[in-house]
Amino acid sequence: MNVIIHIVILAKKPNYPGHVPLSPLQRIFLVAGSAIMGLKAPWRGDMISILGDSSGQPFFLRRLLKQMLSDETGRQILMEKPRITSASLNLPFLRTLPLNTLGRIYVDWIDREHVSPDTRSPTRYVDDPEEAYVMQRYRECHDFYHALCHMPTNIEGELAIKWLEFVNMGLPVGALSALFGPFRLNCNQAALFRKIYIPWAVRNGLVAKTLINVYWEKELTRDINEVRQKIRIEAAPPLH
Amino acid sequence: MSVRRSFNCGRLARQLGLLRPGFCGNTVSLARYNSSDSKKADESYTHFGFKHVPEDEKEYMVKNVFSSVAKKYDQMNDAMSLGIHRLWKNQFVSALNPGNSTTPMKILDVAGGTGDIAFRLLDHATQRNGDYSSKVIVADINPDMLAVGKRRAKKTPYLESGRVDFIEQNAEVLDKIPDHSIDIFTIAFGIRNCTHIDKVLEQAYRVLKPGGVFSCLEFSKVYPPLLAEVYRQYSFKFLPLLGTVIAGDSESYQYLVESIERFPDADTFASMIERAGFTLAGDRGYECLTFGVAAIHTGVKL
Numbered sequence: 219m220n221v222i223i224h225i226v227i228l229a230k231k232p233n234y235p236g237h238v239p240l241s242p243l244q245r246i247f248l249v250a251g252s253a254i255m256g257l258k259a260p261w262r263g264d265m266i267s268i269l270g271d272s273s274g275q276p277f278f279l280r281r282l283l284k285q286m287l288s289d290e291t292g293r294q295i296l297m298e299k300p301r302i303t304s305a306s307l308n309l310p311f312l313r314t315l316p317l318n319t320l321g322r323i324y325v326d327w328i329d330r331e332h333v334s335p336d337t338r339s340p341t342r343y344v345d346d347p348e349e350a351y352v353m354q355r356y357r358e359c360h361d362f363y364h365a366l367c368h369m370p371t372n373i374e375g376e377l378a379i380k381w382l383e384f385v386n387m388g389l390p391v392g393a394l395s396a397l398f399g400p401f402r403l404n405c406n407q408a409a410l411f412r413k414i415y416i417p418w419a420v421r422n423g424l425v426a427k428t429l430i431n432v433y434w435e436k437e438l439t440r441d442i443n444e445v446r447q448k449i450r451i452e453a454a455p456p457l458h
Numbered sequence: 459m460s461v462r463r464s465f466n467c468g469r470l471a472r473q474l475g476l477l478r479p480g481f482c483g484n485t486v487s488l489a490r491y492n493s494s495d496s497k498k499a500d501e502s503y504t505h506f507g508f509k510h511v512p513e514d515e516k517e518y519m520v521k522n523v524f525s526s527v528a529k530k531y532d533q534m535n536d537a538m539s540l541g542i543h544r545l546w547k548n549q550f551v552s553a554l555n556p557g558n559s560t561t562p563m564k565i566l567d568v569a570g571g572t573g574d575i576a577f578r579l580l581d582h583a584t585q586r587n588g589d590y591s592s593k594v595i596v597a598d599i600n601p602d603m604l605a606v607g608k609r610r611a612k613k614t615p616y617l618e619s620g621r622v623d624f625i626e627q628n629a630e631v632l633d634k635i636p637d638h639s640i641d642i643f644t645i646a647f648g649i650r651n652c653t654h655i656d657k658v659l660e661q662a663y664r665v666l667k668p669g670g671v672f673s674c675l676e677f678s679k680v681y682p683p684l685l686a687e688v689y690r691q692y693s694f695k696f697l698p699l700l701g702t703v704i705a706g707d708s709e710s711y712q713y714l715v716e717s718i719e720r721f722p723d724a725d726t727f728a729s730m731i732e733r734a735g736f737t738l739a740g741d742r743g744y745e746c747l748t749f750g751v752a753a754i755h756t757g758v759k760l
Contacts, residue, residue: 244695251703264706 234347236340240272248272248343253394260373260402264339267357270391271343278389279349285387285428286352292431299351300435302335302358312438320445321438324365331371335361355430356389362434366446367422368453373399374407378415378454385423387430418454426451504653507716516653517628521600523710524571524651528602530705531572537704538697538711546752547574547646550675553745553754554642557583562591563641566665568629568658569648570596571603573610573622575675579644580616593620595635597627598648630657635665646675650721659734666759672736676727677718678746678753685749693718724753731757 232239240248249272256265286292300306312325328334338357344350363382369375377399384392400408427449437445446452504513511519527534535543556563556579563583567576576594583589594616598604604624611617611624625634629645629652643662652658662672680686693715701711722730728743736757738744744755 241695244699247696248699248703251699255703262706265703268702 233345234350236342237345237347237350238342239345240343245272245275245343253398256395257398257402260399263337266391266395267339268343269394270357270389271341271353273390273394274344274349274353279344279346279352282356282387282389282430283349283352286430289428289431291433292428295355295431295433296348296351300433301354302338302361302434304334304336307335307435307438315439318441318443319439320362320366320434320442323442324362324438327365328361331364333361333371352430356383356387359429359432359434362432363429366442366449366451366453368456373402374411374415377403377411378419381416381419382423382426383429385420386426386428414455418452422451505720507713507720509716513653517599520651520653523713524600525602526707526710527705527714528571528600528606531603531606532574534701534705534711537700542748542751546675546747547578549747550644550646550673550754551575551578551582553756554579554644554671554673555582555587556642557587557589557592559589559641562589562593564639565592565594565642565644566597566635566640567594568597568627568632568643568645568662569599569651570644570646571598571600571607573607575644575646576607576622577610577614577616579642580614580621591621593623595623595625597625597629597632597635599626599628601626630654630661632661632665635661637664638667640665641667641670643670643672644674647677649674649676650717655727655730656734659731659736663735663759668759670759671739672731672757672759674727674731674755675752676755677721678727678744678750679723680750681746682749689751690719724750724755727753728755731755735759 248268252265252269252272255262256269259265283296286296307321309325309328312321315322315325317323335358338354341350341353341357344353360379360383363369363379364371364375367379367382369379377396380392380395380399383389384396400411403411429449432449437448502513503510504516505511506516506519524531539546556565565576565579567579570576573596576596579594580592583592596604596607598607604626608617608624611622614622616622627634629648643666645658645662649655649658659672666672680689697715698708698712702708705711721727724744724746725742728738731743732738734757737760739756739758743757744753746753
């Protein structure tokens with residue numbers, strides 16, 4: 219009985235600042251709880267990040283880390299470990315860039331949707347520090363996918379990007395959001411989503427370069443069509 | 459239809475200035491702790507959950523915890539205790555049997571912010587004892603909790619009829635309550651958050667009329683040791699995660715479970731009540747609920 223309690227409930231020591239070690243039972247609870255709460259209250263961005271954190275282990279984040287290690291840019295990102303914040307991107311500078319550049323399109327999108335790169339919560343529930351960085355980077359790059367593919371932050375836009383992320387990078391949080399998220403769409407939205415956006419996301423997810431290996435900070439001054447071509451991704455068809 | 463993105467309750471709470479000292483690296487409060495200037499030679503320390511903090515900081519830190527939890531307080535109570543807290547509170551109020559008197563009672567419910575006990579007291583007095591004049595004063599140190607209480611009071615007939623009042627008070631001071639003016643003093647799940655429990659008991663003794671009753675509902679020690687360990691694991695391993703999922707806040711719930719662990723056992727607390735001058739009710743002065751998860755302590759001012 220004692221052995222069972224130890225295996226199932228006792229947790230380990232923290233591996234990096236902010237790390238919250240979880241036992242298997244706690245992890246299952248958090249995945250289920252954050253998935254249900256994320257579905258019930260989609261404005262709770264913290265639920266999706268926690269879902270991502272807790273469901274990435276043990277297999278999926280390691281696989282993504284390996285994909286990063288086998289790519290030259292991926293290795294560079296892992297070595298330098300850049301973080302995406304409004305300071306590191308220098309948003310005022312981005313606003314001065316020509317209209318066709320990725321940086322300018324990104325900052326215009328941020329301003330229009332009233333979001334900020336600073337609201338991403340730090341990774342807490344991933345045990346390995348390298349994998350924790352991969353998870354952090356995965357979350358922080360999300361806005362770039364929106365800007366690159368010209369997707370707004372309403373539910374359809376978010377779900378389309380989640381499908382894209384899942385097909386391209388294979389993390390469970392993408393799958394869970396992609397599979398269950400559409401239940402929140404009404405009939406018309408769901409039909410449109412199925413007809414246009416899922417095929418778009420699957421097609422592009424399969425063909426595109428592994429998105430986590432893109433060093434976004436270095437592509438900011440480039441023309442957006444050039445970036446799209448390099449990554450092998452198309453802008454999404456307009457939602458309306 | 460647009461979706462508010464990246465809404466992180468914890469981060470929002472920090473941005474709105476609901477500081478969570480010591481937990482999330484709020485720079486102002488960390489500076490207060492780390493600066494050697496703030497450490498006076500004779501400054502005494504107390505516990506805040508499992509942390510050691512200067513005494514005069516504890517009140518402020520507890521205030522922040524409750525500002526953080528106020529909005530989801532009732533849902534979290536239901537989730538954490540699987541609804542059992544309602545049974546405890548019903549038992550607490552029926553044992554007191556308010557309104558069972560020829561003269562209208564004046565009841566003081568301390569740390570009663572959201573009104574759970576106050577409304578039950580008034581319901582019991584009105585429905586069981588046909589008493590339409592007894593009043594309850596809800597005193598709480600935290601204005602956010604009082605705001606939730608006032609909002610809930612609007613759905614009852616008591617706010618309009620003036621039978622319930624909400625005032626901002628520190629349980630250790632109670633400056634707005636005159637001596638010997640209260641018939642029943644209640645404090646439910648509040649006393650363990652106070653810095654000086656003995657001062658709260660002193661104030662309770664002061665404001666009660668002779669013959670007045672002091673009653674406290676609070677978490678206690680679970681007694682069969684195996685069950686105690688299961689309870690402890692449940693508290694420490696799951697409740698903070700439940701706080702994360704339901705309220706977007708694990709640190710406040712971490713504090714709450716630590717403060718439960720810290721609170722003295724039923725016998726020790728009963729002797730503290732006796733030391734304040736009260737005569738304990740019954741054999742031991744307390745009644746355990748749900749294997750000791752909670753206990754009701756009662757004393758009379760003779």
